[in-house]
Amino acid sequence: MNFENILSTSNQGVATITINRPSKLNALNKATIEELHQAFKAADQDKDIKVIVVTGSGEKAFVAGADISEFANFDVENGGKLAAKGQEILFDYVQNLSTPVIAAVNGFALGGGLELAMSAHFRIASDNAKMGLPEVSLGVIPGYGGTQRLPQLIGKGRAMEMIMTAGMIDAQTALSYGLVNHVVAQEELLPLAEKIAGKIMKNSSVAIGKAIEAVNSNYKDGVNGFEVEIEQFGACFGTEDFKEGTTAFLEKRKADFPGK
Numbered sequence: 635m636n637f638e639n640i641l642s643t644s645n646q647g648v649a650t651i652t653i654n655r656p657s658k659l660n661a662l663n664k665a666t667i668e669e670l671h672q673a674f675k676a677a678d679q680d681k682d683i684k685v686i687v688v689t690g691s692g693e694k695a696f697v698a699g700a701d702i703s704e705f706a707n708f709d710v711e712n713g714g715k716l717a718a719k720g721q722e723i724l725f726d727y728v729q730n731l732s733t734p735v736i737a738a739v740n741g742f743a744l745g746g747g748l749e750l751a752m753s754a755h756f757r758i759a760s761d762n763a764k765m766g767l768p769e770v771s772l773g774v775i776p777g778y779g780g781t782q783r784l785p786q787l788i789g790k791g792r793a794m795e796m797i798m799t800a801g802m803i804d805a806q807t808a809l810s811y812g813l814v815n816h817v818v819a820q821e822e823l824l825p826l827a828e829k830i831a832g833k834i835m836k837n838s839s840v841a842i843g844k845a846i847e848a849v850n851s852n853y854k855d856g857v858n859g860f861e862v863e864i865e866q867f868g869a870c871f872g873t874e875d876f877k878e879g880t881t882a883f884l885e886k887r888k889a890d891f892p893g894k
């Protein structure tokens with residue numbers, strides 16, 4: 635696929651999607667959001683892709699937010715539509731993919747950038763990363779899920795403070811809040827993502843997809859996560875991956891999962 639605003643590559647089962655507008659600190663305009671949707675969809679549907687890594691190009695930014703120049707003149711109706719469409723095709727879409735998504739936060743992750751990172755299944759960061767939701771400094775609120783996912787990840791009080799102050803936290807603070815799982819030097823960030831991806835890939839991608847669905851169901855209104863877990867646990871018993879995983883264990887060999 636040919637993209638103007640992103641790069642999408644794959645290597646040994648890992649798709650790397652790189653937001654590539656460094657002169658605008660990788661800000662998310664409409665076209666970029668649509669390209670990201672296409673790239674995530676293609677990677678998720680590719681049977682050979684077991685893990686997706688999303689990162690930003692350049693050394694300065696993961697994503698410095700939604701593109702402010704694009705929505706500065708919007709009215710109430712268009713503002714609402716902007717948030718609804720973005721949540722549908724990118725932020726909720728990424729969270730609900732059955733292929734694991736790791737955000738490798740390589741610099742500023744602000745506004746929509748932090749919201750994209752929070753839509754990923756987990757995050758790692760380089761030590762220069764800075765994260766925040768500065769929307770109220772612009773007279774708006776986070777609209778791509780930030781008011782929901784930030785409290786889920788770091789607790790209500792810390793999220794309220796970050797949102798109200800519009801301030802940025804550094805990578806070590808993000809680590810201590812549990813917003814990111816690991817912090818490394820910038821040159822070690824993608825190698826770490828690949829190393830973690832390598833560990834994930836040894837396991838059943840079918841089971842991982844079901845685990846993602848069960849974990850996510852805890853955060854969905856009207857859905858009982860324990861019931862989803864029971865349902866997905868049972869469904870695993872009908873899969874080739876389950877037969878292979880249990881047979882390999884009993885035969886004292888490594889499993890070779892048929893996969894998604």
Ligand code: COA
Binds near residue numbers: 657659742769
């Ligand atoms: N939307 C549109 N353009 C953006 C952008 C955004 N969210 N963030 C950065 N840019 C653009 C700048 O306008 C500038 O473009 P220009 O060179 O054509 O003027 C370019 O990216 C570089 O940014 P600049 O502000 O010069 O870099 P800096 O190092 O001085 O500051 C930041 C970095 C991240 C502190 C600053 O860019 C910033 O505050 N960005 C907006 C963050 C934000 O509020 N995001 C939430 C949006 S809802």
